[in-house]
């Protein structure tokens with residue numbers, strides 16, 4: 258049996274479509290036929306060679322849902338349900354070792370020293386080869402954490418849970434208090450930002466403010482019930498900050514969430530916060546051009562600045578259940594549905610900021 262795959266062979270070059278033989282499934286592994294795969298903003302950084310984790314050649318794609326075609330042995334999902342052929346599943350993109358200091362002692366598996374990530378650090382030249390979601394089939398290895406999905410779930414929407422959804426959930430772990438009565442500002446209106454905004458809203462934040470450059474995302478923002486959308490390009494930084502101070506009795510936001518993926522957002526984020534506020538830096542996933550920061554701006558306001566790196570099984574499972582409950586709002590985020598053959602056009606649209614979420618749904 259063969260599988261169509263899209264392979265990154267060289268950085269800054271289009272993905273190459275191929276048809277390859279499906280290898281034997283490793284012990285404890287699953288062969289899954291993709292139903293939907295998400296194209297992520299970080300795929301662009303990967304293609305440009307900016308992510309130091311990425312080996313070549315590689316099948317990209319770290320977000321997906323699919324149907325179990327073959328199981329080599331027994332496999333249970335995170336809820337303890339035994340999987341069978343034909344089940345629809347979603348999987349955690351990262352596989353952690355469970356043995357290292359971070360997994361075992363600190364119980365922070367998202368920091369695992371041996372974390373393997375489908376579509377990011379698994380080479381196409383490494384057995385069992387089909388280790389990314391820009392492919393007709395993916396092979397999930399033994400330690401992969403999966404969740405069986407109900408037949409009623411909208412599978413295209415569910416792909417969001419696997420990456421940005423789970424990472425947004427992780428960010429909220431660092432809030433010391435609940436959000437009742439507070440103001441949360443989200444910088445960046447991509448899937449990560451919108452998921453974060455939705456979480457803040459559903460956790461009872463008084464004001465959720467979204468700062469975004471993309472007009473496409475405003476409709477979704479309205480569905481989520483975001484209280485204030487600030488179109489970045491229409492205002493100066495000073496004006497944007499004033500808008501946030503206007504809704505917070507002149508104090509600034511309790512929480513700011515960076516979901517832009519760019520260092521350039523950070524200095525503004527610090528200014529948006531009230532004294533003692535919390536800055537969650539969630540979006541920055543690749544090394545960046547340096548920016549000047551005066552740490553006095555952090556110490557003099559007694560700010561908490563928290564980096565947030567990827568996610569683990571807890572966050573992943575919460576993200577899946579959140580989308581199951583609220584898929585109507587997240588469905589609006591998907592602006593393009595493409596075939597695997599159209600992947601390079603899809604990546605181009607994303608790069609030119611002409612798309613919201615792009616999903617591959619024809620393999």
Ligand SMILES: [Zn+2]
Nearest residue numbers: 297299420421
């Ligand atoms: Zn991603």
Ligand SMILES: [Zn+2]
Nearest residue numbers: 354357360369
């Ligand atoms: Zn580990």
